[in-house]
Amino acid sequence: MATTQFRYSRIPAEAEALREEVRQFIRENLRDYPPSLRAQSWMGFDAAFSRQLGQKGWVGMALPEQYGGTAAGPFARYVVIEELLAAGAPVSAHWIADRQSGPLINRFGTQAQKQRYLPPICRGESYFCIGMSEPNSGSDLASIKSHATRTGSGWVLNGQKVWTTNAHHSQYMIALVRTGEKQANARHEGLSQFIVDLSLPGITVRPIRDLAGGEHFNEVFFDNAQLDADALIGTEGKGWDQVTAELAFERSGPERFLSSMALLKTLIDALGKTPDALQAREIGRLSAKLVTLRNMSLSVTAQLAAGEHPAWAASCVKDLGNGFEQEIPEVAQLLVEAEPRQEGGSEHARVLAYLAQMAPSFSLRGGTREILRGIIARGMGLR
Amino acid sequence: MRELFESTIERLFADLATPEYVLGCEGGEWPTALWAALDDSGFALAGAPEALGGAQASWNDLYVIARAAGRFVAPVPLGEAILANWLLGRAGIEPRTGSLSFSADASLQLRKSGVSGTARAVPWGRHVDALVAVADADSPSPSLVLLSRASITGHALQLNVAGEPRDDLSFDNAQVLACAPLPAGLPADVLHLGGALLRCAQIAGALHALLAMTSGYASERTQFGRPIGAFQAIQQQLAVFAEQAAAANIAAEAAFAEAGEALAAFSIAAAKVTAAEAASTGAAISHSVHGAIGFTQEYSLHLFTRRLWAWRGEFGSASLWSQRIGQQVCEAGGDGYWALLTGQTLAPHSTLGKTA
Ligand SMILES: Cc1cc2nc3c(=O)[nH]c(=O)nc-3n(C[C@H](O)[C@H](O)[C@H](O)COP(=O)(O)OP(=O)(O)OC[C@H]3O[C@@H](n4cnc5c(N)ncnc54)[C@H](O)[C@@H]3O)c2cc1C
Numbered sequence: 001m002a003t004t005q006f007r008y009s010r011i012p013a014e015a016e017a018l019r020e021e022v023r024q025f026i027r028e029n030l031r032d033y034p035p036s037l038r039a040q041s042w043m044g045f046d047a048a049f050s051r052q053l054g055q056k057g058w059v060g061m062a063l064p065e066q067y068g069g070t071a072a073g074p075f076a077r078y079v080v081i082e083e084l085l086a087a088g089a090p091v092s093a094h095w096i097a098d099r100q101s102g103p104l105i106n107r108f109g110t111q112a113q114k115q116r117y118l119p120p121i122c123r124g125e126s127y128f129c130i131g132m133s134e135p136n137s138g139s140d141l142a143s144i145k146s147h148a149t150r151t152g153s154g155w156v157l158n159g160q161k162v163w164t165t166n167a168h169h170s171q172y173m174i175a176l177v178r179t180g181e182k183q184a185n186a187r188h189e190g191l192s193q194f195i196v197d198l199s200l201p202g203i204t205v206r207p208i209r210d211l212a213g214g215e216h217f218n219e220v221f222f223d224n225a226q227l228d229a230d231a232l233i234g235t236e237g238k239g240w241d242q243v244t245a246e247l248a249f250e251r252s253g254p255e256r257f258l259s260s261m262a263l264l265k266t267l268i269d270a271l272g273k274t275p276d277a278l279q280a281r282e283i284g285r286l287s288a289k290l291v292t293l294r295n296m297s298l299s300v301t302a303q304l305a306a307g308e309h310p311a312w313a314a315s316c317v318k319d320l321g322n323g324f325e326q327e328i329p330e331v332a333q334l335l336v337e338a339e340p341r342q343e344g345g346s347e348h349a350r351v352l353a354y355l356a357q358m359a360p361s362f363s364l365r366g367g368t369r370e371i372l373r374g375i376i377a378r379g380m381g382l383r
Numbered sequence: 384m385r386e387l388f389e390s391t392i393e394r395l396f397a398d399l400a401t402p403e404y405v406l407g408c409e410g411g412e413w414p415t416a417l418w419a420a421l422d423d424s425g426f427a428l429a430g431a432p433e434a435l436g437g438a439q440a441s442w443n444d445l446y447v448i449a450r451a452a453g454r455f456v457a458p459v460p461l462g463e464a465i466l467a468n469w470l471l472g473r474a475g476i477e478p479r480t481g482s483l484s485f486s487a488d489a490s491l492q493l494r495k496s497g498v499s500g501t502a503r504a505v506p507w508g509r510h511v512d513a514l515v516a517v518a519d520a521d522s523p524s525p526s527l528v529l530l531s532r533a534s535i536t537g538h539a540l541q542l543n544v545a546g547e548p549r550d551d552l553s554f555d556n557a558q559v560l561a562c563a564p565l566p567a568g569l570p571a572d573v574l575h576l577g578g579a580l581l582r583c584a585q586i587a588g589a590l591h592a593l594l595a596m597t598s599g600y601a602s603e604r605t606q607f608g609r610p611i612g613a614f615q616a617i618q619q620q621l622a623v624f625a626e627q628a629a630a631a632n633i634a635a636e637a638a639f640a641e642a643g644e645a646l647a648a649f650s651i652a653a654a655k656v657t658a659a660e661a662a663s664t665g666a667a668i669s670h671s672v673h674g675a676i677g678f679t680q681e682y683s684l685h686l687f688t689r690r691l692w693a694w695r696g697e698f699g700s701a702s703l704w705s706q707r708i709g710q711q712v713c714e715a716g717g718d719g720y721w722a723l724l725t726g727q728t729l730a731p732h733s734t735l736g737k738t739a
Binding site: 002003004005006007008010019023082083086087261264265266267268269271272273274275277279280281282283284285287288289290291292293294295296299313316319320370372373374376377380381382383 | 590591594598601602612613615617618619621622623625626628629630632633634636637640649650652653654656657701702704705706707708709710712713714716717718720721722724725
């Protein structure tokens with residue numbers, strides 16, 4: 001792995017041409033959506049808005065037309081999602097399906113699975129969640145214990161997932177579970193992925209409140225849930241490889257550095273047009289970082305589009321990006337005397353209160369800082 | 384063109400700019416053999432117009448030359464000559480063969496009687512045959528002047544922290560070798576922007592070499608019965624270094640790719656801020672991982688780290704460029720922020736002119 005794997009790639013003109021249309025759409029549809037809600041970024045849930053995006057053809061842009069996608073290509077999709085994120089649009093309903101589950105099904109699914117799952121994803125009506133973490137398996141994902149066992153007609157699923165974002169809103173979970181015995185010398189063997197219909201008997205979803213009182217993630221229990229044979233996605237026993245392929249999509253997108261965008265904007269407004277030297281310097285420093293992160297992220301998009309496997313580069317984007325997102329609430333408090341306010345106060349004070357509380361999660365969700373750096377070190381041949 | 388440039392220049396540097404040679408040039412030695420080889424191969428004219436004898440390479444192609452100069456910490460004003468010749472070519476002046484440098488910080492007046500004033504911090508100023516600078520003239524737009532070493536009337540010799548010459552040269556009614564009005568569309572601080580651009584690429588190159596050297600060392604050096612690279616604390620530091628080196632590389636490459644005909648200020652500013660931070664972080668981690676051996680003159684680590692410490696501040700520190708970006712961002716306001724960042728690739732004209 002070399003740092004020169006990051007090559008600068010400009011967004012092609014035909015993708016760039018979409019930008020103004022997306023901005024126009026956001027101006028029209030989110031006119032009265034306040035910064036304090038925009039601060040939720042890709043945690044903001046609005047089913048109607050997701051459906052509207054589906055109608056515009058802005059969900060499933062990476063998916064083939066025969067399944068309802070627009071096959072517009074990765075850069076067009078990039079323009080759309082970065083505009084939505086930069087504006088703080090409520091995209092959480094369809095976010096994971098669009099980013100991760102749809103492409104996974106398209107890549108590993110059977111014809112029948114694609115026909116069944118992809119069209120509603122592209123309409124912005126079908127939501128997915130990711131069932132990886134378990135109570136005793138966080139960073140050490142290969143140690144999961146939930147398991148599916150073959151029956152005559154399909155599979156029976158038992159176990160528990162936790163921290164599952166949006167499980168309480170989603171129709172489906174893509175769950176990584178054990179289908180074979182764990183072997184001491186081959187920990188990554190015997191894992192498989194399933195598309196689990198969360199409305200099935202034997203499945204219980206319970207929201208877990210986060211530290212700010214919000215309900216985003218859940219615990220999910222499987223108690224002898226009966227799955228059809230075609231719930232298996234991809235190859236039995238190859239779940240680890242499939243998950244690894246997915247992670248490059250999960251870790252390199254603009255959502256890994258734009259989570260605090262709403263605050264950066266209210267901060268800039270709070271400073272006004274004549275910042276002092278320290279204020280100008282810090283805003284400039286953050287902006288330079290943001291421009292560079294965006295170029296890094298676009299470079300990973302180009303690598304993915306070229307069929308490369310940029311897991312290493314994606315880890316770099318996420319780790320640097322999370323540091324950037326987490327720094328913004330700190331810098332905001334360094335530059336402006338405005339106490340964070342949960343209630344009352346200015347919009348800036350409320351956005352600050354929200355993001356100061358959310359910031360620790362940025363470097364946990366999707367893989368922790370230490371795990372990402374471990375992947376980077378492995379790519380350098382150190383482990 | 385880019386691949387050919389890169390392979391040719393890397394071979395040339397690998398042969399001539401060895402660590403011993405680089406060290407030997409510190410303190411202000413002129414790299415006679417290295418410059419002669421570069422002069423022969425015509426690299427200094429790479430960015431000048433074909434009609435005037437150059438190769439007319441774009442900044443996008445020139446990136447790999449400047450980065451290679453950084454990888455080998457080449458003790459030679461190659462980037463300086465390329466930039467100076469590019470600018471001469473833009474102004475319709477024939478590029479110069481022979482050693483050439485520039486001043487980005489000049490207070491020079493061009494009068495009928497000649498050029499007077501000081502050209503500060505000229506890389507290898509004491510040695511080069513000629514230098515380029517922007518001078519005030521009795522006209523609305525400033526002038527580009529080409530001055531000969533023979534007309535220097537005074538100097539203050541200076542070395543940066545890596546022992547590279549950065550000399551102040553003064554002139555008193557000096558006759559110009561050539562002059563022309565600064566072409567329309569180019570900001571008066573074009574050489575400051577260009578200098579910053581070059582240093583970004585050199586930093587990216589030096590970080591690349593330094594990272595390879597440091598992770599290589601971590602795999603070889605054994606303590607407690609294991610290579611030190613097997614310790615997680617070391618791995619995590621090297622991962623941070625790799626992220627920073629990657630950031631510096633792509634930021635520099637973006638700045639070159641977007642430089643265009645007028646040296647787009649926004650991406651250069653962003654690249655210099657990114658590269659300067661990466662230089663500080665990378666140098667610190669590489670010393671930490673190397674232990675005492677890296678603190679010796681014999682071991683070549685310092686050839687890279689001391690240049691990173693020099694280059695991060697040359698042609699504007701991270702603070703200076705951050706402040707300029709911040710000023711512009713605040714003027715655009717929160718609503719205009721994202722459009723400013725995403726539009727910067729489309730509007731190449733300098734809007735970050737000197738504020739001081
Ligand atoms: C907001 C949020 C949303 C999430 N959404 C989802 C979701 O939708 N689906 C899902 O499956 N999961 C989700 N997660 C879970 C997330 O993936 C885990 O939190 C993460 O993988 C870390 O696991 P853990 O919390 O068990 O921490 P642990 O793994 O226990 O780690 C605790 C600390 O120990 C460190 N550590 C662990 N192992 C090592 C090691 N080998 N070397 C060095 N340090 C180590 C970690 O880096 C961390 O600092 C979400 C988490 C959050 C916070």
